[in-house]
Amino acid sequence: MEDQNISDMIESYLKQILMDTKRVEIRRSEVADQFNVVPSQINYVIKTRFTIQDGYVVQSKRGGGGYIRIEKVKLLDNLEHIDALIEAVGQSISYHDSVAVIRSLYNDGTINRREANIILAAIDKNAVSVDNRAQEDRTRAQILVEILNHLCYES
Amino acid sequence: MEDQNISDMIESYLKQILMDTKRVEIRRSEVADQFNVVPSQINYVIKTRFTIQDGYVVQSKRGGGGYIRIEKVKLLDNLEHIDALIEAVGQSISYHDSVAVIRSLYNDGTINRREANIILAAIDKNAVSVDNRAQEDRTRAQILVEILNHLCYES
DNA sequence: TCACTTTTGACTAATATTGACTAAATGTCA
DNA sequence: TGACATTTAGTCAATATTAGTCAAAAGTGA
Numbered sequence: 001m002e003d004q005n006i007s008d009m010i011e012s013y014l015k016q017i018l019m020d021t022k023r024v025e026i027r028r029s030e031v032a033d034q035f036n037v038v039p040s041q042i043n044y045v046i047k048t049r050f051t052i053q054d055g056y057v058v059q060s061k062r063g064g065g066g067y068i069r070i071e072k073v074k075l076l077d078n079l080e081h082i083d084a085l086i087e088a089v090g091q092s093i094s095y096h097d098s099v100a101v102i103r104s105l106y107n108d109g110t111i112n113r114r115e116a117n118i119i120l121a122a123i124d125k126n127a128v129s130v131d132n133r134a135q136e137d138r139t140r141a142q143i144l145v146e147i148l149n150h151l152c153y154e155s
Numbered sequence: 156m157e158d159q160n161i162s163d164m165i166e167s168y169l170k171q172i173l174m175d176t177k178r179v180e181i182r183r184s185e186v187a188d189q190f191n192v193v194p195s196q197i198n199y200v201i202k203t204r205f206t207i208q209d210g211y212v213v214q215s216k217r218g219g220g221g222y223i224r225i226e227k228v229k230l231l232d233n234l235e236h237i238d239a240l241i242e243a244v245g246q247s248i249s250y251h252d253s254v255a256v257i258r259s260l261y262n263d264g265t266i267n268r269r270e271a272n273i274i275l276a277a278i279d280k281n282a283v284s285v286d287n288r289a290q291e292d293r294t295r296a297q298i299l300v301e302i303l304n305h306l307c308y309e310s
Numbered sequence: 311t312c313a314c315t316t317t318t319g320a321c322t323a324a325t326a327t328t329g330a331c332t333a334a335a336t337g338t339c340a
Numbered sequence: 341t342g343a344c345a346t347t348t349a350g351t352c353a354a355t356a357t358t359a360g361t362c363a364a365a366a367g368t369g370a
Contacts, residue, residue, distance in 0.1 A: 005367090007316065028359060038318055043360065048315090063325025065160025066358035114309070118270060121305040122277035127298040130290065139294060143282040150276040155268070160357095162326060183349060193328050198350065203325085218335025221348040251324085 010035055010042065011049045014070060023071040046070065052149050073153040081108060082148050089144045092137040098123045098144055110151055119147055165190055165197065166204045169225060178226040201225065208243070208259040230263045237265070237307050244299050247292040253278045253299060265306060274302055 010031065017024045032039040046068065050056035055075050060068040076082075085101050093101070099120070106116045121127065128139045165186065172179045187194040201223065205211035210230055215223040230236055240256050248256070254275070261271045276282065283294045 005316065029357095039359075040319075040361080041317065044316075060359060061159075061325075062323070062357080062359045063160070064327065064357050065163065066325075067159060068359075115270060115273060117305060117309070118273055118302055119277070121302045122274070122298050124301050127301040128294065129297060130285075130294065135285065139283065139285065142284060143277050143298070146279050146282040147273055147276045150272055155272050160326065184347095194349075195329075195351080196327065199326075215349060216335070217333070217347080217349040219337065219347050221335070223349075 006035055006037055007041065007045045007048070010037075010045045014045075014050070018070065018072050023069060025067050025069045027066070028068055042068065052152055055153065057153070057155075073155070075153050076110075076151070078108060078110060079152060082110070082152055086145055086148050089141050089148070091141055092134070093141045093144065094137055095123065095125055095140065098140055101144060105151070119144075122147070161190055161192055162196065162200050162203070165192075165200045169200075169205070173225065173227050178224060180222050180224045182221070183223055197223070206255060208240075208255045210259075210262055230259070233263065233265055234307060236260075236263055237303050241300055241303050244296050244303070246296055247289070248296045248299065249292055250278065250280055250295065253295055256299060260306070274299075277302070 013031075013035075014024055014026075026042075028039050028042045031042055035041075046058055050058055050070055055073055057071045057073050058068065059071075060066070081104075085104060089098075089101060102111075102116050102119050102123075105111045105119075106113065111119070123140045123143055125136070128136045128143070130136055130139070168186075168190075169179055169181075181197075183194050183197045187197055190196075201213055205213055205225055210228055212226045212228050213223065214226070215221070231239065236259075240259060244253075244256060257266075257271050257274050257278075260266045260274075261268065266274070278295045278298055280291075283291045283298070285291055285294070
């Protein structure tokens with residue numbers, strides 16, 4: 001709570017609201033005006049201080065009546081395990097190694113068989129197929145990491 | 156149901172009626188007047204929020220006594236439905252349209268909320284991200300089709 | 311100084327709103 | 341019946357209204 005810089009102040013402002021209400025919905029330009037910063041600074045604050053690791057899920061909509069919505073979510077207790085898997089996946093992973101990751105989630109009880117099969121389909125060779133093998137492994141990693149991040153909390 | 160903009164309000168208004176009556180029949184200009192928008196905005200709302208994938212069928216008639224009729228319909232049985240979705244996905248699909256496909260599976264009862272969220276994660280922007288936008292949409296389509304094909308076996 | 315974080319703004323993307331023009335159905339009247 | 345007016349709805353592109361991205365500039369602290 002030092003509030004040394006404006007980003008910290010915006011962070012505190014939003015987290016203050018979230019102490020009461022579980023979710024905030026803001027108009028980016030309004031908050032930017034309020035703190036006298038450019039609108040994109042709101043994105044910076046959200047990106048650096050409201051991550052899924054911190055237990056926040058962010059949604060937004062553009063156009064008339066647009067908004068940014070931040071929701072505080074309850075993180076699961078086997079977070080360490082999922083974090084370890086994210087670490088293990090890294091930037092790139094083969095199909096074979098992915099299967100091990102998914103099996104681990106299944107054994108863990110994090111996902112059931114049906115969910116495991118859906119994830120297997122999503123990272124299948126056909127799913128990530130492109131003319132470049134290295135790219136396939138990177139895409140597979142991205143998909144897995146995105147799913148793993150989603151499994152971190154109750155939705 | 157945030158109803159930040161007029162289109163959302165019109166959508167809510169119509170869906171509210173459809174909760175009771177299975178079908179609504181409106182006079183375009185009347186609803187436009189009621190919400191103080193131009194008539195063509197009604198078309199915009201219908202086009203973006205009452206698609207066949209969401210389970211709505213729209214009919215209309217021009218001239219004296221003209222109308223727009225929106226009907227909530229029962230979706231096809233699972234297999235047919237999945238086939239239709241595979242067709243709709245094609246070789247390439249945007250994130251936005253993918254969400255409609257996944258919502259359709261959920262409305263249909265083919266997948267539950269948790270599974271829907273996993274699939275949403277799999278086709279997220281971050282998941283398919285690569286330096287080429289067109290490729291992202293192709294990869295997204297491949298993932299979705301792979302999952303849809305898998306769901307065919309299960310159902 | 312050097313690495314890191316914060317701040318800024320130009321450019322991009324998504325969504326909503328508007329209105330001019332078009333198309334279709336119906337009404338009217340000779 | 342046929343011509344034309346009237347009354348609807350449809351289409352599409354321009355404009356408006358948001359938020360997102362990215363990299364350069366500025367600040368900060370060891």
